[in-house]
Amino acid sequence: MAVLVTKWFGVFLADEKSNRVIAYRLMPKDAEACAEKLAEVQRGGILPEERELAQGRQRLSVGDRRQAELGRPMLYDSSYIVPEDYGFGGDFMHEVMLDLGRLRTSEPMARDKNLVQAIRSLDDLIEVSNLMSERLHEWYGMHFPELADIAKDDRYAELISRFGDREGVVEELGLDIESMGADFEPDDMRAVQGLASGLAEIYRERKETEDYINAVVADVCPNMCAVIGGPLSARLISLAGGLERLASLPSSTVQLLGAEKAMFRHLRSGKLPPKHGVIFQYPDLRKAPYWQRGNIARALAGKVLIAAKIDEYGGEFAGDRLNSELKKRIAEIKKKYPDPPKKKPRQDGGRPNHKGKGHSKGKGKRRP
Incomplete structure (x- = not known):
């Protein structure tokens, strides 16, 4: 031959x-x-x-x-x-x-590769903004602690960056409130405003990156978006390293993407294996009772994989059909397993094992 x-x-x-x-x-x-x-x-x-x-x-x-x-x-x-x-x-x-x-x-870069980098950039922005927000709340909270209950996230940083002193913030919000905070020196307030200004800019970059990711996802993988939405589709593509690799994975691997540490812990120590990874963000899976999540996760991973293959290899749009089939399968699971499984009785009748502490070895003679 x-x-x-x-x-x-x-x-x-x-x-x-x-x-x-x-x-x-x-x-x-x-x-x-x-x-x-x-x-x-x-x-x-x-x-x-x-x-x-x-x-x-x-x-x-x-x-x-x-x-x-x-x-x-x-x-x-x-x-x-x-x-x-x-x-x-x-x-x-x-x-x-x-x-x-x-x-x-020098060849043109596939858009899903840009999507992977955008998701990782967004993760970095989220981490930095969380750290800076925590520092800003702790620092400005000494001057105007009540603002944390009134304004959140980017609004909180924007108000401090623009007005600084609590009098200007209170006037902007139209509130009648008496603060328990201490007064700041002008230099101290300028330093706090500089931190708030940097944080407000990071929040703006986060919003622009999120908008870019949503636009790219809708163009690159419309079938996946129809099944699990844009943000979760982008997260799966990022974890897999690209749409092409995601489409080549088995559904069991797609089901556990993002749960690698839990899987290694299971392999190393024998603890229970994870049932799902980042797909836990899917609303119907997150809200389901614990005994239904394994079946729902398997069904979800299967449909996601089919959608990824269609998006990668250029098949006809089938997102709406896949989403409908997934919803139907989830309803069947909920109907089939309405109650938690009953715990199996212990084979030894529940008697304690006396081979633990206090058990002497080798003492005395064994009776014939």
Whole structure:
């Protein structure tokens, strides 16, 4: 049986039993042209040379899953095909690889890759804003502690940044309130306002990043958005490292994305395994009683994976249908498992184990 093998210096048709090259087509001796061929291979395309050698062969095996449309993929050791036998040396390979690297890095970036970076940027902004907000509340709370009950988050930072003294804040809000806080010196107040101004700017950046993420998600993965919404779709894509990788994962892995620490803890110490990861943010899963969450999480992960595959590989929009099927499945789970499972009785009848503390070993003689 013939095996089709592609290497950086050419495409080869080899005999599986004798390890002999039957036919071959070499790559161009121009480094840039050779790099373009290899870039097409890395993108998952089929080279014209591969189609030419595979043409007319009924029983053909291929050494790469990328070539599956040409034949049956198999593991084949082609190490005996070396570049020096065909006039290709190490210096030329070095030149080709440099051109290949430049070519691939200059290619347009998929939008889901930008989405991954945007989600991580948003996480950083949330972490920084939480820390700064905690510091601002503690610092300005010595001057006007009552404001924390009146204004929240970005509004709190904006009021302090604009007015500083509690008199200006009270006037802006139209309140009649007597504060228990202490007075600040002008220099102290300017320092607090500087912190508040920086925090207000971070809140504005958070809002802009969230708007950008929602717009990209709606464009990149409309089916996932229809099933679980934009923010959760973006979070799953970020955890997976991209939409392409998410679409290639098994549903059990999608179900546990974001719960890696809990899974490692289970494997290390034998504690109960997690039932779900970040998909716990899905409202119907979060609100469900604990004994229904495992089944709901499995159903949700399955539909999310189908939606991700459709979005990645360009199928027709099916988000509304998937969402309807998911809602129906969740209703069936709730109907089938309305009550928590009953605890199984202990096999030993509940008697305590006396092999703990106070149990003496090796003392006395065993009765016959």
